[in-house]
Amino acid sequence: MERAGEVAGTFYHPPSGGIGLTPLSPAQADALAARLAGLGYSLPHVSADRDTAAAFVKAWQRHTGVGAAVRVRLCLYRLGELTPPRPVPAGRGRPVGEHGGDRDRLMDWCREFAADVEEDVTIDAGTWAGTRFARKRYTFWESPDGVPVSMAGVNPVLAGVAQVDPVYTPARFRGRGYAGAVTVAVSRVALAAGAESVVLFTNAANATSNALYQRLGYVRVTDWAVYDFAQPRPRSQP
Secondary structure (H helix, E strand, O other): OOOOOOOOOEEEEEOOEEEOOOOHHHHHHHHHHHHHHOOOHHHEEEEEEEEHHHHHHHHHHHHHHHOEEEEEEEEEEEOOOOOOOOOOOOOOEEEEEOOOOOHHHHHHHHHHHHHHHHOOOOOOOOOOOHHEEEEEEEEEEEEOOEEEEEEEEEEEEOEEEEEEEEEEEOOHHHOOOHHEEEEEEEEHHHHHHHEEEEEEEEEEEOOHHHHHHHHHHEEEEEEEEEEEOOOOOOOOOO
């Protein structure tokens, strides 16, 4: 979106088919919704900061007549001064891909993560390349005897920004500090790759993860929301 030759806002279309928005005013959100509706787009969801998402939802409903419901409320964090947990759990972080069984374990854990957050996605050898999980660099935290116990991924650096996602520890390994350790490790990977800013999202309702990331040096930036749209019913033929 441009105003007087200056970029006033952007949107992106992720593989999931929805729309992600940078901060927009209600008028800008309405103009974008009108334009996309006029082009015949059908959006399954919108993801944006809380106020922008709410404004776009109202505009999209006005222009298309579809229903909408909040899927999840999130918090957006940006890394300040990286602060490793104390004590650091025994073990080390290592890049995923060093060992032959890494790919199968990675797919298993991404599948479990998606189930935990109620993300509707099929993850197996045949579908992996087409999922959002494939386009990331991953780090395992492994115990001193070489057993992976936690993982974290980071998206490619874009416009100086890298997003940590996902962070996952299987239930049998939780409560031992592994999530914090692997988050620090993957944050360092992002910084080494040239990221000027490292960000991540948390579920606003998860007090444990919000407290953890703040202890690691992540600073809360804004509230975020994801809304799902009901698909419009086919028009009856005259």
